[in-house]
Each structure stands twice: as structure tokens, then as C-alpha cells.
Amino acid sequence: MIPDFEVTILGNTSSIPVHGRHHTAQVVRFGQDFLLLDCGEGMQLQARAYKVKVSKINTIFISHLHGDHYYGLIGLLSSYSLGKRTTPLTIFGPKGLDEIITTNFRYSNTKLPYPLEFVETDNKGMNLLLQTPRYDVFSFPLKHRLPTTGFLIKEKHGLRSMIxxxxxxxxxxxxxxxxxxxxxxxxxxxxxxxxxxxxTHPLPPLRSYAYCSDTIYNPELKQYIQHADLLYHESTFMEDNVERAATTYHSTAKQAAEIAKLSNVKKLLLGHFSSRYTELNPLLQEAKSVFPNSILSEEGQTYVV
Structure with a gap:
């Protein structure tokens, strides 16, 4: 039986939560496993609104330490504590994240009833973070103003089906x-x-999902995300703000599409939109002019890998 492999978007905006959009957070479900990629402010409210059961999350991956990607984390961990969680939780993230969390809990006198493990990520090269029988999770470097990693979730073959x-x-x-x-x-x-x-029956094709949160246009990404079935790539700006994108170490929708095309991915999911854009369709059209199989990420929507 082929397990479900899908991504639910909880937040897709950058910097300021406006126009009904929220800070970055998304949940990846692989079979019975739930993984959280980034945890922006408002993540819990979004999860409730879209009936995503955060209690099932056992692994969290934080790309970098800009607030719009992790300010919801302390609240989530505190809610787990209030809910009497006992299931272990592992957080993969950059250096300093464990200090931020533990310092907050020390001064708030918060004692967690569940085991919490921090694993520091390395933004140099491709690194295996998590191994399971059916999939692996890797980190790879992104180019941003702080040490930042993308994440790649790659399916592995299970037992073969007999004839x-x-x-x-x-x-x-x-x-x-x-x-x-x-x-x-x-x-x-x-x-x-x-x-x-x-x-035995022939094995089905293996699936993969690549997540690029915040990054300047970087063709070197192709070595890490080549042939991904679904690529989420930030598209903060349009081409008329390409200089602004470079200055802030972000990408345009067109640049995201160029990365998708260069990497031979099957589908591009645009996200991390600037607050200056009320209407997002122009960003989509810009991307589709380079990579036709581009779509806008929509909060509350689930995308099959």
C-alpha cells in the first residue's frame, strides 16, 4: 500500500501577517507521520481553523531564526505542556534555537511533561537529519541573511507487493x-x-518534497532538489523589485520558476509573499511564463506530493 504524502499550508506570508495571510508554517503528512516545517506566529489558530491535529506532530524543522518562521514555536510547545503531552518531540533547527526556547521556559518556570530534544542543523552541504523505514529528511543550505537550511523529504521503498x-x-x-x-x-x-x-509487482516511483523557505536566487540549489515532485520556493517579490529581492536576500516569482526549471522539478508551489501584494495572480503569471506548472500556495489547502 502506497502511503499518503501531502503538504498542508498553514501560512504563506512574509514579514507581516496581512491580507488574510499568516506567517510561514506547513504540515507534511507521510502515512501516519506528521512533520511541521517552520512555525510562524498564529500556527495554532491556523491548524484549528483547518482541522490539522497538531497533537500528532512528533518532529519539527525550523529553517532559520527570523521571527516569521519560528515565533509560534514557544506557544505550541507550551500548549503541548498544558495538554499533558507525554509523547517525545524532536526539533531540528539552527544554533541558538535551543537557548531561545530553554531561556524562555526557565524564566516562565515552565516544566514540560514530555521529552524535548533539540538537534542543531548545519547549513553547509546536504545532511541527513531523520531516517525512518519509509522516508528520510535532509537539510541543505539556503543563502539568506542568517544561517538557513531548506529541507528535502525523500520517500524510500517499502516491502514489495506480491503477485x-x-x-x-x-x-x-x-x-x-x-x-x-x-x-x-x-x-x-x-x-x-x-x-x-x-x-512481485514493479515498484512505484519514489516521491520527494523540497522546501526552500527564504533564499536569494541561487542556481546551486539544483544539486539538492533535482527532480523533486513538488518544490515550495519562496517568491517574496515580482521582477520589478528584483533589486529589493537581492538586497534582502529573497527571490522573485520568476526566479523561483527559474530554479524549478533548472532543477527539473515536476511542480512549483509559490509562497512567502510580500505584504505589498494584495492580489497574487500577477506573481503566478510571472512564474508560469518561465515554468508553466507553477501554482500559488493557498492557506488551508493540501497538496499531494
């Missing part, structure tokens, strides 16, 4: 089935061979 008719016809022993499901040919004691290709 039932072939099993019945050949009376395949249990030991062979166990081996074949793992993708390993099997030969029994009498020398009879059972080939994976003959007894």
Missing part, C-alpha cells in the same frame, strides 16, 4: 516470500530459484 496468482501457482514457501518482498531473489535448499521480477 498472488504466481504465489498460488508455484506454492512459494514463506521464506521465499519474505525475501522477495524485500527485493532479494531467493534460492531454496534444492536449488530452486525465485526471482523478484517474476513474483
Amino acid at each position: 498472488k496468482e504466481k504465489l498460488q501457482e508455484n506454492k512459494v514457501p514463506l521464506e521465499a516470500i519474505q525475501s522477495l518482498r524485500q527485493g532479494i531473489d531467493y534460492t531454496d535448499a534444492k536449488g530452486k530459484s525465485y526471482k523478484v521480477k517474476a513474483f
